[in-house]
Amino acid sequence: MKKFYILSIVFLLFTTFSFAQITVSPLSVEKDVRAGEEFIATINVIGGNTTQNVNIELYQMTQDLSGNFDYVKATSDNFLYSHWIEFPNSITVSPRSTTPIEVGVNIPSNAPFGTYNFILMITPEVETSGTIGIIIRYAIRITVHVQGTVITKVEVEDLKVVPDEEGKPVIQATIANGSSYDLVVSTEAILRDKSGRMIERLPLKSPYMEKNNITAQRILKGNKVVFSGKPAYLLAPGEYKVNLFVNYSNRQKVFTYDINVPEEGFNFTPPIELALILDNTEFSYELYAGAVKTFVINLQNMSNQNVTVQVGGEEFVSLPKDRSLLSWITLRSPSSFGVNAQRTSRVILSINVPKDVENGAYYGKIVLNAYDESGEFLSQKKVNVETIIGEVNYDVELVSSNYEKIEGSGIFSALIKNSGERYIIPKGSLSILDNDGVSIGVYDLFPSSQEWLVPSQETMLIGEVPILEEDGYRYILTIYNNEQRLKVFEGELM
Structure with a gap:
């Protein structure tokens, strides 16, 4: 087993940034006008901590099939309405002061009814003097709706x-x-x-x-x-x-x-799985001592045969007995019932929290089995149930880690244990450091499934990494619960 240490990471970047940036308001202007009208739109540019020259250019807005918007520099050739709008090409903005840009929009008297979008791209000129400069451009949208007979298609x-x-x-x-x-x-x-x-x-x-x-x-x-x-x-x-x-x-x-x-090209659910389809397989409730909570599991039989459904319970593997809630659950509907082909049904249950319960998270599984009319097993579904009493914490332990060379690639594995009070869905991010402490890359580690890892359960996170031929490498392993960072570990890789 490799040694490991818990490490708090603070990233420090010893580089001077230039934050002499402007801000712009408003970011969009929308007007309903008639053909032949004109108006002035005022865009305010607020200076940073230095005097800056700011360039202003006209762009047109485009859109792709995914719905995303993009901006293309407008010319009289590619944007027929560019002569409708007038504005200065550049301005000088004093430190911490507001400089208005007056944008004149003149709608021709013969303008067709419809929507017209003009994008003013406002870009500061930043002199970084050898430092790293961050330049923020502002795309200000001016939308003009020329009113008239509305024809939508x-x-x-x-x-x-x-x-x-x-x-x-x-x-x-x-x-x-x-x-x-x-x-x-x-x-x-x-x-x-x-x-x-x-x-x-x-x-x-x-x-x-x-x-x-x-x-x-x-x-x-x-x-x-x-x-x-x-x-x-x-x-x-x-x-x-x-x-x-x-x-x-x-x-x-x-x-x-x-x-x-068609059947070709698709990965459909196996026919026997159609016999038992649930609308929800996870239930989580925040309750209190002595509370009673009723909940419903809705199910469908989408197969072409009648089935019998039997309801039972199951403990989570490795869950401490004092964290089980199966004894709290009462079945309010029959434990065995029939569901005709292409029909729906439901299971009604209630959670009866003991009055002397301690704070913490409690778990159990509801198991539903479907059988055909001859009694042959068809399908099984499991429903996770969680009840939270009071405040609970998240925590995780690194039990062991290992690096192996397998079939032309490197494999890193980490055995972790949920040492907190509530379930997690873990994943890992692995940074490998060379002898000089420089990261050679960051790699994802995943469990074999996205199931709940309840308290005291262990799982293996595995990911592909480069083949390392020399000793002296170290790793920094960050464990997440979905997107929430839980803990960081450091250890020797080889």
Whole structure:
């Protein structure tokens, strides 16, 4: 077993940075105007700690299929509306003072109705004098809506089901904005079987929406964006129907499609797994001594045969007995019941917390087994249940670490133990240092599964690293619970 030490890391960068930066406000201006009108938009530039020259350039806004926006320098050749806007090409900003930029927008009397976006790229000239300079550019959006007869045109150019990187089905819709105005769009799909019975309802999002955690996407006029969503219950090849609801400008348009999902190219759930599908496999509650909490496990039989479901319980491996909550759980529905093909059911349970319970986290598993009409086992699902009483802490121990050369690559493994009071889903980040203390790289370590690691349980984190031919290397291992950093360890690698 290798020696290891707990290390607190503070990163110090002995380099002088130039923070003589400006700030700009507002970052966007939006106006409703009529053809022939003009207006002045004022953009305020606040100086840093030095006098700075600031350049101002006109860009146009573009958009790709993922919904992301980009900016292209505008010229009279590539941007027909560049002559609508006037502004100084540069200004001088005094330290800690506000300098206004007056932007004149003159709408021609024959301007077509619609949305027009102008981007002013404001860039300070920073003299770093040998230091490392950080230059921040500001893209100020000026959006002009020329009012008139509003004609909105939203079309779905394509709707299909495609496999993701794991072969799981993804519903993908390409939505085009053929309007003269920008539109803010949200979409939702209802998946139905070929007879029209609803299977599930799910939102479709663009990559831009996912990245920014938003529920709607602005689509520039004349542009199109791809929206997608992963259905949980599209579990087999065959014929389906999709109702696509497209919401925009306080309106809604519904598109209906008949689609055929082939078997080739997809990684569908095995047929026996369709007999028992749960809507939730994790329940966590913060309760108090003497509390009673009722919860429901909803399930579906998506197979083409009737099944019998039996309900039981199971302890987490290595969990101390005094941290089990199985004795607190009461089954309020039958422990064995039938579910017809393509039908739903539910299991009702309650947690009865003892009055003399100590603070901490308590765990147990609900186990559901499905059998066919002849009694043959089909499928099993497990539901994790957690109850938290009072305050709990997170902690982790490094039990051992090891480096091996296996089949032309280096493998680093770390055996860790959850020494805290609550479950974690661990992962690791490994920095390898040479004899001079210089990092040669940072590498990810993962467990074999993303299951709960409850208190006192151990798991192995493994990752590929370079082949190291010499001794003297050290490592810095950071353990995370999802994205939360728990603890840092240091040790000798070879």
